[in-house]
Amino acid sequence: MSTVKIVAEYAKSSRSSCKGCSQAIPAKGLRLGIVNRHPRGFDTTHWHHLDCFPFRSQPIESAEEINGYALLEESDRDALKKLEDEGFRNSDKVAAFDFDGCLVNTSVKRIGADAWSLLYPTIPEKLQSLYNDGYKLVIFTNESNIERWKNKRQQAVDSKIGRLDNFIKLVNVPIQVFIACGLGKGSGQTDDPFRKPNPGMWKLLEEHFNSGIAIDMNQSFYVGDAAGRIKDHSDADIKFAQAIGLKFYVPEEYFAA
Structure with missing residues (x-):
């Protein structure tokens, strides 16, 4: 089974690009990363703009589970919560x-x-x-x-x-x-x-x-x-x-x- 975790942080520079749209992520801009464990033992991260992140295909139970969520500004936490509310429905069916x-x-x-x-x-x-x-x-x-x-x-x-x-x-x-x-x-x-x-x-x-x-x-x-x-x-x-x-x-x- 693929081991994936999601991280959120503010970009330290403008050198990273979004995996979704291929555009640069500006310095101090919010970026979300999909972190995969490489078979050789190191992590690889694919960064995305908030609007480009593939929430629907990544199994995140709640926004609070994203690494770094608690360190974000309130407006960015609210944006993540809004996307969560519009996304997955946990259900008995x-x-x-x-x-x-x-x-x-x-x-x-x-x-x-x-x-x-x-x-x-x-x-x-x-x-x-x-x-x-x-x-x-x-x-x-x-x-x-x-x-x-x-x-x-x-x-x-x-x-x-x-x-x-x-x-x-x-x-x-x-x-x-x-x-x-x-x-x-x-x-x-x-x-x-x-x-x-x-x-x-x-x-x-x-x-x-x-x-x-x-x-x-x-x-x-x-x-x-x-x-x-x-x-x-x-x-x-x-x-x-x-x-x-x-x-x-x-x-x-x-x-x-």
Whole structure:
């Protein structure tokens, strides 16, 4: 599972640029950073302007959890709280989805933030309806390329995050995202407990990223394309749902009905 933390601070100089818009962040201006732990043991930080930060794809339970929040000026704390209020909804009802092959078409031969297309035209309306009905929307996605591409790892990260951010902008609803970056069985390495069909990502949601609200399993569900059918690449999605105890749908059943 990817280890990510969010930091907030005032830029000491104007040398940093925003990962979202590529423009410079002015000295003394508020900047928010996504901090990732590099496999070699050091941290890498991607800085953003406040308005460019991808809140909808970063699982932040509350603004107070952002490192450095307490040191900000009151107006900037209020701005972060406002974005929080407009963003995620923690709920006892969870509508969960796979990403590749479920919400979007992608190809292993194409990389980049724009290398995807919507799988069904009904998806934005369906997701907006769920959100309006009080559901929390969550994506659980495996992305072993982040571990496998050892010499191009940042390219794999940027491609995956870029696709997720662009999808969420298109559907225009807050979605919490969990990405399992490790390899599965048969890779010669220890099986990643967060990689589907293992239930680690769901447990993380339950225990740490739903404000302690108990999830109603009768109203919650999961949609994924890996259902163990003849043409499916695996059965990871249906086994993930079974391990958790969630109702399961394939995309054509849920979005094309």
